[in-house]
Amino acid sequence: MKKQVLFGLAAGLALMAGVSAASAQSAADGEKVFRACKACHSLEAGKKGVGPSLHGLIGRQSGTVEGFAYSPAMKNANLTWNDENLAKYLADPKGFIAGNKMAFAGIKKEDDLKNLIAYLNEAAK
Numbered sequence: 001m002k003k004q005v006l007f008g009l010a011a012g013l014a015l016m017a018g019v020s021a022a023s024a025q026s027a028a029d030g031e032k033v034f035r036a037c038k039a040c041h042s043l044e045a046g047k048k049g050v051g052p053s054l055h056g057l058i059g060r061q062s063g064t065v066e067g068f069a070y071s072p073a074m075k076n077a078n079l080t081w082n083d084e085n086l087a088k089y090l091a092d093p094k095g096f097i098a099g100n101k102m103a104f105a106g107i108k109k110e111d112d113l114k115n116l117i118a119y120l121n122e123a124a125k
């Protein structure tokens with residue numbers, strides 16, 4: 001009886017460790033994917049480049065960084081950035097928001113996209 005409980009606990013812990021290691025791994029891989037974004041985006045609040053700062057991106061309303069001159073398309077997109085719509089936008093920026101001015105072709109590899117979004121969830125909270 002006691003043994004079973006211990007076994008259950010150990011299995012649970014191993015599973016949890018596995019899961020968090022997997023997401024830490026994908027965020028680490030995502031940081032590499034983010035290199036493609038760094039030319040235009042900072043993760044620092046208020047620091048704009050060719051693109052707006054991505055600080056606080058997850059949960060932020062699209063097109064609302066003060067002082068950044070968004071395209072009308074982005075200003076009117078009316079999205080709250082989350083995993084789902086980021087995946088769609090970053091896979092195909094022009095296809096998802098027609099007329100937006102982010103000059104980026106999109107991330108075609110599904111793993112890269114998943115890892116990038118895991119990274120953004122940690123780094124762009």
Ligand code: HEC
Pocket residue numbers: 033034036037038039040041050051052054057061062063064065069070071072073074075081090099100101102103104107
């Ligand atoms: C060549 C420069 C450039 C690159 C590279 C680039 N972006 Fe952008 N990004 C922009 C610009 C410019 C905008 C504003 C678009 C608009 O106003 O239409 C933008 C907008 C965005 C937005 C919307 C922000 C908001 O405030 O609503 C997100 C999210 C975003 N980019 C993420 C990324 C990610 C992630 C990458 C890398 C995979 C990336 N971008 C690569 C220039 C770039």
